[in-house]
Amino acid sequence: MSWVNVGDEKNLPQGTGIAAWVAGKAVAIFNLGKDGLFALENTDPVTGVGVLARGLICEMEGELCVASPIYKQHYSLTTGKCIEDANLQATPFEVKTEQGQVFVLAKG
Template identity: 45%
Template sequence: MKARTCWDAVCTVEDLVPESGIAVWTDDGPVAVFYLPHRLPALFAISHTDPFSGTNVLARGITGDLKGEPVVASPLYKQHFSLVTGQCLEDENVSVKTYPVLLDGDKIRLEVPIDQSESAVA
């Protein structure tokens, strides 16, 4: 059974900073949204939580490109995470969650899971 999702409006285009990330809150937790205007697609979203430290810092990381892969380097321990797959490039056993991103007029929407417990019948 596929998990139910919704497209949550998390910010506007004006909130974005080119070549950088911003942190937003979703029902699925903190998410880092990145705007890389020189790439197509230009919008990426991954978990904001650094899995090595447990700290919400990935939106503050430095964006770049490693062998054609858009990445963010964690500001704490400097591991690189793919903005496409969430995979850590230094440790194949570690990854962060990725989120589909949609530009809807001036709104940025993320596809996030709906909490199934809220709709459960007692």
């Protein structure tokens, strides 16, 4: 596994997500300002469509989540687990910043 530079932190819009390619996978990166950066695989677990970066950010059951824009399931930004259905999960990725650059840990 290695850290992949996905760009300058200043280019990440706050309060929403963007998609970036990380080692052949589309990753949704969410910049929540003071709450930090989060990253999930961009693929909606129900439909297989790459749309999670376009989802709405919210808080459910005390957790920061993204609501899939298709069927509106809510996925925890920290664990990727679906709030409504324990059988669904979006793969989480580690994300960090160093000297103003955003890095995502590439898996496998």
